Amino acid sequence: MNKDIEARNISMLTDHFLNGCKQNCIQKLGLEIEHFLIRKATGESVTYYEPHGVEWLLQKLRAHFPVSEEHNGHLIGFHNNDYAISLEPAAQIEISIAPRENPEAIRQIYLSFLSLIRPVLEQEGYELVTVGYQPVSCVDELPLIPKERYEYMDRYFRIVDTRGRNMMRGTASSQISVDYVSERDFVQKMRCAYLLMPAIKLLTDNTAVFENKPWDGWLCRSAIWNHVDRDRCGIVPGLFDPDFGFRKYAEYIWNLPLIFLPSTDSGVYGTASGKPMTSGNTGAPVYTGPAPVSELWQNRMFTPDDIDHVLSMAFPDVRLKNYIEIRGADSMPLPYVMGYLALIKGIFFHSSAVGSVTDQFENCRESDIRAAEASLMQDGYSGKIYGIPAQEFVHKILVLAESGLSASEKEMLAPMHELCGSRRTLHDH
Numbered sequence: 408m409n410k411d412i413e414a415r416n417i418s419m420l421t422d423h424f425l426n427g428c429k430q431n432c433i434q435k436l437g438l439e440i441e442h443f444l445i446r447k448a449t450g451e452s453v454t455y456y457e458p459h460g461v462e463w464l465l466q467k468l469r470a471h472f473p474v475s476e477e478h479n480g481h482l483i484g485f486h487n488n489d490y491a492i493s494l495e496p497a498a499q500i501e502i503s504i505a506p507r508e509n510p511e512a513i514r515q516i517y518l519s520f521l522s523l524i525r526p527v528l529e530q531e532g533y534e535l536v537t538v539g540y541q542p543v544s545c546v547d548e549l550p551l552i553p554k555e556r557y558e559y560m561d562r563y564f565r566i567v568d569t570r571g572r573n574m575m576r577g578t579a580s581s582q583i584s585v586d587y588v589s590e591r592d593f594v595q596k597m598r599c600a601y602l603l604m605p606a607i608k609l610l611t612d613n614t615a616v617f618e619n620k621p622w623d624g625w626l627c628r629s630a631i632w633n634h635v636d637r638d639r640c641g642i643v644p645g646l647f648d649p650d651f652g653f654r655k656y657a658e659y660i661w662n663l664p665l666i667f668l669p670s671t672d673s674g675v676y677g678t679a680s681g682k683p684m685t686s687g688n689t690g691a692p693v694y695t696g697p698a699p700v701s702e703l704w705q706n707r708m709f710t711p712d713d714i715d716h717v718l719s720m721a722f723p724d725v726r727l728k729n730y731i732e733i734r735g736a737d738s739m740p741l742p743y744v745m746g747y748l749a750l751i752k753g754i755f756f757h758s759s760a761v762g763s764v765t766d767q768f769e770n771c772r773e774s775d776i777r778a779a780e781a782s783l784m785q786d787g788y789s790g791k792i793y794g795i796p797a798q799e800f801v802h803k804i805l806v807l808a809e810s811g812l813s814a815s816e817k818e819m820l821a822p823m824h825e826l827c828g829s830r831r832t833l834h835d836h
Contacts, residue, residue, distance in 0.1 A: 409705055413661070419709045420657035423718075424593070427729025429586040434756050435506035436748055437584035437730065438513050441738050442500045442535040443542065444528075450543035454498060455552045459531055461498040467527050468492075481553045489516045496557040497549040497576035500535065506584065506730075510748040510816060517741060537744075539579060539614030539628045539737030539834075546576040546618070555692045559667040563636075563696060570634035577618075578628050579738035581611065581747060584730045585755045590652050592758070593731065599754070599761045600725040601646060602768050604735050605779035605792050606801045610823055611736035611747060612787075613833035625787040625832060628737055629780055632722075638664050640722050642773045656727050660717055661701050668693040668703065669716050739833060742822045749819035753808025760807050768793055788830035801827045 444453040444461060455461045465482045469475055472485035476493075484493035491503045502520055507513050521535075528534060536542060541549075551557045557575065564571020587593040614627035624630075632640050645655050669692050695703060700717050709717075718728050726732040736747055754760045768775075775793055782790035783797060792800040805824055809817050826832060 412704070412706065412708065413701065416704055416709050417654065417657045417661055420660055420714060420717075421653045423714050423729065424653040424656065424727060425590065427587070428589055428592075430588050432586070432588075433508050434586050435508050436510065436513065436752055437506040438504045438517075438744070438748065439580075439582040439584075440502055440517070440537065440744060441495055441579035441581075442502075442537055443579055443738075444498065444500055445534055445536055445542065445544075447532050447534045452497070452541060452544040452549060453533060454550055455494070456550060461494065461500070461552075464524075464527060464531075464533075465492070468524065471523060479553050483552060483554065490520060492520075494552050495575075495579070496551050496554075496560070497546070498552050499579050506586075510745060510752060510819060513748060514741065514745055517744075537579070537581075537613070537738040537740050538616075539612070540573075540617055540622075540631075541577045541619075542616055543619055546572050549576045551575070556667065559692065559694045562694065563664075563666045567636045567638075567697075568634045570631045571636065573618075573631050574635045578631060580628070580734060581736040581738050581744055582732055582734050583736075583748060583751045584732045585751065586730055593727070594652055595758070595761050595765055596731055596755055597643070597651075597725055597727070598646060599764045600731065600733050601642060601776055602764055602771060603754070603804060604724050604776060605783055606797070606804055607733070607747075607750075608735045608780065609783045609787065609790075609797060609832065610750075610801055610826060611739055611743070611833070613737035613739050613743075615834040622834070624784050625834070626780065626784045627834075629735070630784060632724075635722070639720065641724060642776060643723050643725070647772050660721060662699050663717065663721055664697045664699050665695050665703055665717065665720055667695055669712070737833070743833060745819045746821070746823040749812055749816045750805065750808045750823060752816065753811040753820075754804070757811040760811055763807060764804075787832065788827075798827060798830055 444464070445451060446453060453460055462482055465484070469482065469485060472487050475485035476483055484491065486492065489505055493501050493503065495501055502517065504513050504516050524535070551561060561572065561575060564575070585596065587596055608626050608629055612625050615622055617627055643656065643659055645651050645659070648655065704713070722734075724735045726734060733751065739747070754764070771793055779792040783792070788797045790797045805820055805827060809820060812820070
């Protein structure tokens with residue numbers, strides 16, 4: 408391996424993260440919500456290719472958006488200045504709302520999306536549902552959308568663990584992104600998000616069914632993700648090491664098995680076998696299997712598109728791009744999403760709240776987070792988080808968040824307080 412190129416590529420990744428620091432800027436929240444499109448009469452999912460399926464629905468909406476995206480002649484998404492619509496592997500419909508300072512602004516954008524799509528859905532007897540797993544359909548009934556990315560991921564996950572198929576076709580989430588102002592701020596927020604992750608997963612647990620059967624326990628999506636791919640999911644290695652920072656995350660990406668290369672040019676890449684691989688000029692990505700980034704780029708420098716691609720292929724519970732993405736929550740109805748937004752804003756927009764979490768649990772390690780999640784999976788609110796009863800822990804973080812919110816934002820937390828106070832999750836409702 409060319410050590411000079413390795414050092415320069417890792418530096419490029421590190422610089423990418425450094426350039427993401429939002430100094431002297433208003434902090435903002437980004438939101439992504441994934442939905443299942445189902446038939447009201449049966450609860451079964453509407454697939455991409457079928458007559459009046461998801462592609463047909465996108466075509467009906469296309470005229471309302473200035474920019475659309477096609478792949479191999481198929482429409483797969485579009486966007487405007489406020490939000491983007493895209494598809495997850497089995498045609499789950501995702502809305503990604505452009506970052507906003509105010510959760511209420513995010514709510515209004517989401518409502519505008521619903522007002523656009525609902526008339527078409529009602530005409531067809533369809534409905535968008537926000538739960539963590541397919542309510543009726545089983546994954547073997549659901550085709551992938553026409554993107555080679557998902558075909559290659561599906562192929563790879565079959566050989567590394569047992570639940571990749573369920574994750575890709577069956578799950579839906581709510582993801583929130585937050586800004587960081589410096590490397591130190593990134594480290595503090597990353598650790599804080601992971602320390603809170605067991606509580607976040609319990610508070611947003613909205614998965615009562617797995618493969619059309621009742622799920623016995625809690626945190627079903629976490630149980631699925633635990634058996635997708637250890638190399639790219641869960642907790643970022645070295646999170647609590649004294650030298651954790653941008654470079655450590657860059658090294659994590661550098662050693663990640665990539666699965667596939669995008670077809671951005673006709674460049675020559677290395678491979679695990681030592682034989683060169685040419686991406687070609689055909690427009691099709693190239694399957695690379697377990698070959699890590701370090702071997703595929705051993706003789707060439709990253710381009711900006713390369714960096715975007717390799718970062719997109721890591722799926723930890725908290726992910727770094729040029730913002731921090733908190734990925735552990737199930738898809739939920741809007742009132743609970745707003746409560747989740749308020750929770751994240753109340754803590755992550757205030758360094759004192761972030762510091763309160765990281766200081767109080769400074770001796771926790773990756774094994775403690777996993778043990779807390781295992782306790783909640785089995786016992787729900789009767790479980791423990793770092794030795795603290797789950798209900799007490801969740802209540803404390805809700806109160807901590809309130810101290811950094813306006814009166815109207817505090818009201819958004821009411822559904823979360825109700826869940827915690829009743830020791831119930833959305834999947835119990």
